[in-house]
Amino acid sequence: MDEHACRACRGSDGHLVLDLGEQPACDYFPRQDDPGPDPVYPLQMWLCSSCGLAQLLADPTVPDEPRGVEPAALVAQATDAAARVAAAGLLPERATVAEYGSPHGGSWLGMLTQRGLVPVGDGEQADVLLDCFGLMHAADQSGALAERAARLAPGGVLLLQYHSLNTILRYGQWNALRHGHYAYYSTAALTAMLAEVGFSPTMAWGFNLYGGTVLLAATRNADGHDGPDAVVRSLLADDANVGVCDPNAFSGLQHKVLTHAKALHDWLLAERSAGSVVVGYGAASRAVALLRQAHVYSSLLPAVVDASPAKEGLRMPGTDILVIGPGQLAERRPDAVLLFVADLMTEVRCAFPEVEAAGGRWVDVETLGS
Ligand SMILES: [Zn+2]
Secondary structure: OOOOOOOOOOOOOEEEEEEEEEEEOOOOOOEOOOOOOOOEEEEEEEEEOOOOOEEEOOOOOOOOOOOOOOOHHHHHHHHHHHHHHHHOOOOOOOOEEEEEOOOOOOOOHHHHHHOOOEEOOOOOOEEEEEEEOOHHHOOOHHHHHHHHHHHEEEEEEEEEEEEOHHHHHHOOOHHHOOOOOOEEOOHHHHHHHHHHOOEEEEEEEEEOHHHOEEEEEEEEHHHOOOOOOHHHHHHHHHHHHHOOOOHHHHHHHHHHHHHHHHHHHHHHHHHHHOOOOEEEEOOOHHHHHHHHHOOOOOOOOOEEEOOOHHHOOEEOOOOOOEEEOOHHHHHOOOOEEEEOOHHHHHHHHHHOHHHHHOOOEEEEHHHOOO
16 A cells, blocks of 8 residues: 555654544435445544544445435534624625535525625635635545645635544543545644644634534634634644543543444344344444444334435435435334434424324433443
């Protein structure tokens, strides 16, 4: 294998910190009549010893995402985040704004326009540059950050939102690793990347989304600033405690792959023995890796419900489990619905009261074996 060069600093010194073996592309949902086998590719996380960026080692897959439905939790978080950033004085009326969005959807532009900000055209400079889960999708991390930095008008603010590596390590969220997501940011590594383009973090806000999401505000050093606020300082201290740049701190993540997969398999076996009807909910990328690691096929879990019409009639990558529409959830009269996206819990319990009314229960897959 060719030596890997860090996607941020180009350094070649680093460690393989999480290895999920061969995995199907998590965004390639085959048709139900496609018998497979689906192509598989190595899925590995590498930690740069020079700059500390955790990253996807290689990605031979081609993005092919059936666009998902935006969870209510994501919309609520965006509203909350914009309000908090505005309260800090970073979203002044008539400021220009540009957005680097995520291919998974979820734009803030409508909301920011309502607050009086003015979107600019493609490639134009803006006073507020927002990147909400966008940067992680760039294979060339330093190039992508440099592009964003160059588009920021003098005196402007760069807002970067990311699911933090600190959260991934703390909660053992090993299946956050997926093809197409090239970087897994700690606040520490992102601060080092920002320094390379002459920026520093000044403020930050934390959110419960995905167990722990950070919105970081950074400005140009040339514009002058008061240094990082207390939240940024505490995020950096927390990163040091967890050991986000220490390959040894990742061993628990690799161990969790085995324990989590076994817990899921055992639970499904027990449910089947008890004669329970179980269906899954949320055909998300993290479900793909988990089902494969746990060797779950349709004999244990016949179907996964997903709200995205684009996924209906397809099957989960790497297994024979069908993806079905929400209309079929009640018909199946499940005793248990296994939820693969914990952030959806409140929303789905509310949207499908018939599940619990008929004596069924919702089970957060993350709680199995923990
Ligand atoms: Zn690096």
